Amino acid sequence: MLSLDGFRADYLDKARTPNLDSIASVGVSGRLRPSFPTLTFPNHYSMVTGLYPNHHGLVANSFFDKKLGRYSIGDRQSVERGDFYHGEPIWATAGRQGIRSASFFWVGSEAAIGGKRPDYWMQYNSKISPLTRIDSVIHWLSMPQETAPGIILWYIEEPDYTGHTYSPDSRQAIEKVEQMDKVVGEMLARLRKLPNRDQIDFLIVSDHGMATYTPEQSINLAQWLDEKDFEYIVDGVPAILYPLPGKVDKVMKQLEQVPHVKVYRKADIPDRLHYGSNPRIGEIVLIPDIGTYIYFSTNPTFVTGGAHGYDNAHPEMLALFAAFGPDFPNAHRIEQPIPNITIYPLLCRLLGITPAPHDAKEQDVERILQP
Structure with missing residues (x-):
């Protein structure tokens, strides 16, 4: 599962995105409704726990805990401290049930949460290029079955960074969206060359949209x-x-x-x-x-710039969702937005494992998997 940070759902209507568009014809497409507040850390962690931020503890990108002190996404010490994170992330659920996991920069994967990290994980470094990240993902997908991860989570900071700097309505943001589509195209081309390609489900999500402020x-x-x-x-x-x-x-x-x-x-x-x-x-x-x-x-x-964090009812906050693979129907468009907490039980269903308690509804998982 790849997350493209800040990929507003309607960027697909504003930019040329042939690779993302191609997924819609062979898989599932729709829009994710982020959890409130519509911020990066709370929503990435909601997607992998199935919990609202109110329940998993990352209540904002920055907050104050009376016992633990200040949490801030720019502070390595707090980001890597496991007791800030509640709930059970998908890598812990998978590990308990005998499935290995890998993460390239997913929120929470650098902390030992309940004593658990993914089997393979990287310390965050924004300077690592998207293509280098693809290399690692392909390496994990090519490992022998006895050591290969059953689930891989990876993350790219764009188009969020560009949307903040220039606003989501800017030419620069649309160009960055088109560049991210090319990254997806490269990943698809590399996937097609793998001998196990027909056994891989590929999901592309985003944590939130973006709106212009003045x-x-x-x-x-x-x-x-x-x-x-x-x-x-x-x-x-x-x-x-x-x-x-x-x-x-x-x-x-x-x-x-x-x-x-x-x-x-x-x-x-x-x-x-x-x-x-x-x-x-x-x-x-x-x-x-x-x-x-x-x-x-x-x-x-x-x-003037771009921001998110707003009420999740605003259409500007809706986020990208696309998926294809053996477990997904073909050319299935989901019209109503899907709460992003649905991603956790969806991943558990794809892995054939029992989820930990979560806030999502089973019928939302069915909406994704049933044409």
């Missing part, structure tokens, strides 16, 4: 709030605030007039987002409108 609609919370009232602040989309004891009411009052933003006490977040009961979530969560970015800075530089 300076005119962006917010600097430093104009409304005093940093001294907080234990910890996560700005961006969504913004998650950890007020000091006794400060919640004051902060809620100060936020009443902030435009383009829905402000929630964590207990009042809408049920459909499945978010708000985890103790790692700050007491106040700000979910901005599409087009708005939230800063907390004494001197912010407002720019």
Whole structure:
């Protein structure tokens, strides 16, 4: 299973993607609805545990845990610390049932979660090219049966990085999508040469979409709030605030007039987002409108760019899904978006193993596998 980070579902309509289009004719295609918040780490981990972020513990890309301290995707120490991650990832489920696994940069695979890592894994290094990653995947697929992994997870940072920098509506983002399609084409060509090609299911997913935000609609919370009232602040989309004891009411009052933003006490977040009961979530969560970015800075530089993290009901947040292989029907288009927590029980079904407890529905797995 390959993840192309930030591959918005409708990029397929905006760019020339002959290789991804070819999968639709021989396999399954559709759109994934990411879990909230529509961020990279929570969603990659949701796909391999079948749990909402509220349940698996990666409640954002950055958050605060009263016992363990701060988690941030840029901090190697926290990323590699197993007790930040709850639930059972697919590599642990597979390993318990005698199936080896490999990961090239999947979220969580660098930490010993419940004491378990994939059998083959790599420490994250963004400088390793997509083609080098393909080499490793093909190597794993070519190993003798007694040592080969039964499941391989791999990850590429694009088109997310380019979408953030230039916005998803930019020429650069569309060019990067077309470049990623060529990477998929290279992988397909290499797959076709393998003697075991008819026994391989290949899934391509993404963690979330991307939306354009503008300076005119962006917010600097430093104009409304005093940093001294907080234990910890996560700005961006969504913004998650950890007020000091006794400060919640004051902060809620100060936020009443902030435009383009829905402000929630964590207990009042809408049920459909499945978010708000985890103790790692700050007491106040700000979910901005599409087009708005939230800063907390004494001197912010407002720019136009791309962001995600928004309410997962927005179509701009929908993500890529395509799959083919012996276990998938041909030319099967799934019209309604599939919750991305469905990926975990789907992988378990493909591997013939029993899943750990999860939040997904069996009928969503059936929607993918039944034409």
